[in-house]
Amino acid sequence: MKKSFVFLRIAAILACCAFFSLFLMNALAKEPSKPETISYYTCIQIQPGDTLWSIAETYTAGTDITVDEYVKQLKQMNHMGEDTLHTGCYLTIMYQLPAEKGQ
Numbered sequence: 001m002k003k004s005f006v007f008l009r010i011a012a013i014l015a016c017c018a019f020f021s022l023f024l025m026n027a028l029a030k031e032p033s034k035p036e037t038i039s040y041y042t043c044i045q046i047q048p049g050d051t052l053w054s055i056a057e058t059y060t061a062g063t064d065i066t067v068d069e070y071v072k073q074l075k076q077m078n079h080m081g082e083d084t085l086h087t088g089c090y091l092t093i094m095y096q097l098p099a100e101k102g103q
Helices: 002-028 052-060 067-077
Strands: 037-045 090-098
Touching: 052 067, 052 090, 067 090
Parallel strands: none
Antiparallel strands: 037 090
């Protein structure tokens, strides 16, 4: 009976060590870092059929920015109250490129 009690204690200690080591590994684990990006601004000329959402879809591909957030940014950057675009007019847009090492 004494041997089984010692065995249970050792098993409990090992189980606690395993649990806490897994917990500690998860707590210390870092998410893979995303490559840093730099935002650039330019103007584009509105083409027939362009919408704020089609432009946003083009310039948010591969970024963390949602299309809705980008549309809000476009409207704010260009002082727009409405969603209407006029062919031939210019629109300031933002795009992101990966930061080069050493910058």
